Amino acid sequence: MTERRPLLAAGAALLLARARPAAAQPVDTARAASFIQATGRELVAAINGGGGVTQRRDQVAAILRRAVDVEGVGRFILGRYWRVATPEEQAQYMRLFEETLIRNLSARFGEYQGVRFSLGRSQQRTEDDALVNTIVERPNLAPFSLDWRVGEVGGQPRVVDVIAEGTSLRLTTRSEYSAVISRNGGRVAALLDAMRNQVAQLAAREGR
Amino acid sequence: MRHAPLRRLLPAALALGLAGGLLAGCATLPPPDDKDALEEFRANNDPAEPFNRAMYDVHQAIDTAVLRPVAVAYRAVVPPPVRTGVSNVLSNLRSPVILMNDALQGETERFGITLGRFMINSTLGVGGIFDVASRFGLVPHTEDFGQTFAVAGVEEGPYLFIPILGPSNPRDLVGFAAGIAADPFNWLTFGNRDLLDALSYARAGVTVVSTRESLLDTLDDVQRTSLDPYATLRSAYRQQRAREIANTGSGAVPAAPQGLGTGLGNTTEGGQP
Numbered sequence: 306m307t308e309r310r311p312l313l314a315a316g317a318a319l320l321l322a323r324a325r326p327a328a329a330q331p332v333d334t335a336r337a338a339s340f341i342q343a344t345g346r347e348l349v350a351a352i353n354g355g356g357g358v359t360q361r362r363d364q365v366a367a368i369l370r371r372a373v374d375v376e377g378v379g380r381f382i383l384g385r386y387w388r389v390a391t392p393e394e395q396a397q398y399m400r401l402f403e404e405t406l407i408r409n410l411s412a413r414f415g416e417y418q419g420v421r422f423s424l425g426r427s428q429q430r431t432e433d434d435a436l437v438n439t440i441v442e443r444p445n446l447a448p449f450s451l452d453w454r455v456g457e458v459g460g461q462p463r464v465v466d467v468i469a470e471g472t473s474l475r476l477t478t479r480s481e482y483s484a485v486i487s488r489n490g491g492r493v494a495a496l497l498d499a500m501r502n503q504v505a506q507l508a509a510r511e512g513r
Numbered sequence: 514m515r516h517a518p519l520r521r522l523l524p525a526a527l528a529l530g531l532a533g534g535l536l537a538g539c540a541t542l543p544p545p546d547d548k549d550a551l552e553e554f555r556a557n558n559d560p561a562e563p564f565n566r567a568m569y570d571v572h573q574a575i576d577t578a579v580l581r582p583v584a585v586a587y588r589a590v591v592p593p594p595v596r597t598g599v600s601n602v603l604s605n606l607r608s609p610v611i612l613m614n615d616a617l618q619g620e621t622e623r624f625g626i627t628l629g630r631f632m633i634n635s636t637l638g639v640g641g642i643f644d645v646a647s648r649f650g651l652v653p654h655t656e657d658f659g660q661t662f663a664v665a666g667v668e669e670g671p672y673l674f675i676p677i678l679g680p681s682n683p684r685d686l687v688g689f690a691a692g693i694a695a696d697p698f699n700w701l702t703f704g705n706r707d708l709l710d711a712l713s714y715a716r717a718g719v720t721v722v723s724t725r726e727s728l729l730d731t732l733d734d735v736q737r738t739s740l741d742p743y744a745t746l747r748s749a750y751r752q753q754r755a756r757e758i759a760n761t762g763s764g765a766v767p768a769a770p771q772g773l774g775t776g777l778g779n780t781t782e783g784g785q786p
Contacts, residue, residue: 472748472752476752477745481739481741481748485740485741503738
């Protein structure tokens with residue numbers, strides 16, 4: 306029982322080492338970490354800055370649009386249904402996905418007033434991404450761990466996943482979207498309708 | 514009044530889960546020529562999905578009518594330091610079971626941490642009300658029999674959703690039962706069985722309320738933002754369990770400090786002293 310984990314780890318390391326040469330664009334861990342640190346600093350400044358809720362949220366949204374590989378994340382999440390979708394559906398999906406993602410994330414981060422943010426202890430690299438661990442602290446609440454998966458897109462480091470306390474945003478969302486599609490007879494259009502609805506609801510609640 | 518309430522509930526839940534899974538029929542397997550669909554079916558690990566979704570609806574009904582309103586009231590009425598104290602006492606009561614599982618997994622360092630935490634918090638922390646040990650650098654973690662089974666190589670089995678308990682699977686459900694059976698606070702009677710029963714009921718009730726309160730924001734968020742909360746919870750639970758089993762948590766906060774199988778990290782309220 307005790308030997309199982311090191312063995313598994315060794316096996317995984319071996320597999321990774323073998324896969325390494327095939328990886329297209331490896332990301333430098335230090336570069337990824339400094340990118341996350343810079344983005345985090347911008348986000349914290351926007352969140353804790355003056356101005357109203359709406360203004361803060363817009364600033365956060367602008368930073369996220371720059372930092373996140375929205376297209377890559379969107380395609381990953383739609384997964385196998387990307388190929389099934391018509392070009393028109395793909396375009397609509399991308400528009401709705403960006404809207405949903407940015408609205409959800411900026412609404413979330415917008416609530417984190419008084420937030421502090423620091424690089425965590427473990428920075429590791431995977432096959433073709435770097436995983437940057439950060440600790441988010443808010444007043445009167447327990448700190449929590451937020452991992453940022455950073456990939457290289459067009460020569461620039463970009464966020465490709467956010468992992469809150471071990472739950473990956475893109476994996477969870479992929480499961481959610483694919484459930485909506487498969488429960489509606491495999492129709493991508495059903496997902497688009499649901500997303501349109503949700504965007505309308507989010508907009509109504511945020512009053513913009 | 515011979516057994517602790519949860520111990521009595523469990524066999525029933527287990528039987529319900531297994532029988533239901535068989536009776537309600539399984540999700541239809543995708544056609545064998547659709548490789549992607551088959552792959553997804555396997556990845557979801559939810560052959561009893563129709564049954565599980567029905568159980569999820571039952572849970573949501575109970576949650577909307579009882580659990581959530583009670584948790585909201587608890588948050589509104591009880592001030593934060595008291596709630597933290599309650600949560601700390603419950604965590605401390607779970608220490609012996611965590612300790613057993615640290616030992617079974619051969620995690621000597623974590624065993625030492627759990628033992629140290631239990632001794633310090635039970636004494637200096639006044640019966641576990643204050644998490645003094647965290648100030649000494651002894652960071653809490655969770656461990657349960659489901660995780661120990663996993664480390665020993667037991668497969669999780671098909672995904673299950675159990676009302677009130679939340680996301681689970683046969684391995685974790687048996688582990689949950691084992692945790693209750695092995696918990697010394699459930700069988701040390703001190704010669705007074707009625708008192709033990711009363712205390713066990715109280716502890717089970719407080720655990721449910723405290724856990725639900727700690728998950729208020731997270732679950733509200735899931736309900737608000739997810740297009741399919743059932744699928745979101747399923748995915749989150751399996752990711753969280755994988756992380757807990759691998760013990761790769763950041764150490765910032767324990768992944769599920771309250772110990773119920775919700776699979777969602779408690780990012781709202783922590784076990785701070």
